[in-house]
Amino acid sequence: MKIKCIAVDDEPLALSLLTKFIKQTSFLDLIGEFSNGIEALGFVNQNEVQLIFMDIQMPDLSGMELARILDGKKNSDKTRIIFCTAYHQFAIEGYKVEALDYLLKPYSYEDFLAAATKAYQYFEKVKQNSEIQPRKESEAQPEYIFLKVEYQLVKVMLKDITHVEAYKDYVKVHLKSKPNPLLSLTSMKNMEELLPSDKYMRVHRSHIIALDHIDSIAKNTVIIGNHQISVGDNYKEPFLEFLSRWIS
Missing domain, CATH: 2.40.50.1020 (LytTr DNA-binding domain)
Structure with a gap:
């Protein structure tokens, strides 16, 4: 299983490192990279995105604001977020929008892989549940x-x-x-x-x-x-x- 993901960060070096880590992770499929939240939101609205690796402090539309918009659309079960930020004080706020994980800059590939693996396990569980449910319905006893x-x-x-x-x-x-x-x-x-x-x-x-x-x-x-x-x-x-x- 490959997870469709995007990277969002307004700092070019941080975005470059993030996309590098995503590309070298076999179960991640990078389908977009963006330097601001508005472009990322437009892409998510038009495409199937399962996972967003995203900075929090960005101009125009912050990562936290984008997360709240996605949460308001009731699609948080389809699109999940891993925050990548240099500011630890956002951790509690990040969990309020049900972020899957929180990477504190500067982070190593080992840190990144641990967060990505957590996402993989989450989507694997979602996939298993979606396969089990129709089976249960088909096995339901006739009336x-x-x-x-x-x-x-x-x-x-x-x-x-x-x-x-x-x-x-x-x-x-x-x-x-x-x-x-x-x-x-x-x-x-x-x-x-x-x-x-x-x-x-x-x-x-x-x-x-x-x-x-x-x-x-x-x-x-x-x-x-x-x-x-x-x-x-x-x-x-x-x-x-x-x-x-x-x-x-």
Whole structure:
């Protein structure tokens, strides 16, 4: 990953040293250098700039003023600043505008690299978070399923399903919102795969229950509404594990 950055300093020698350090740092990509804040602001408004290495005391528009403008634009998460200045008294003010770091002149390449590495770690974390978020959204559980009922596909909200019961070559899907179950031409195995495992549990070869809809439990029987559902011997172990969490 390369970080797109610019250098801003009104002192030619300081700007030359700053651009030299940026160019010899492999993970930095220098896309602009400016001797005043106004030109730098115009460039940032027109281009994608991730990081600004910038002096504070400059004519017309100081580095601190530029930082406040960028902060006011609510793009501080996209464009971050490392201040480079000879005046240590600006340090506290620099942190108020959430500067990533503060280089005190004269600084060595070692000092510069430490600040640049801090920026790299910051943008690497931002990148990782942006990659994780869409993945979480894509993995979000569906809110409904479609079941084949007679000659049509019926949309059924998951939160409405209280339990599923095997019935010959069909399954009965019991719903909280309807007095009569839906009769669907599918298998219990298929239903087990369709329903989220953290919300539904198979407790018998003929029954899958919605954990959120359990009203009470008596010995090896689960009560959901007016229905009493037995827990089969082959399903007792995972059910007892769930029950231990439920009780605690």
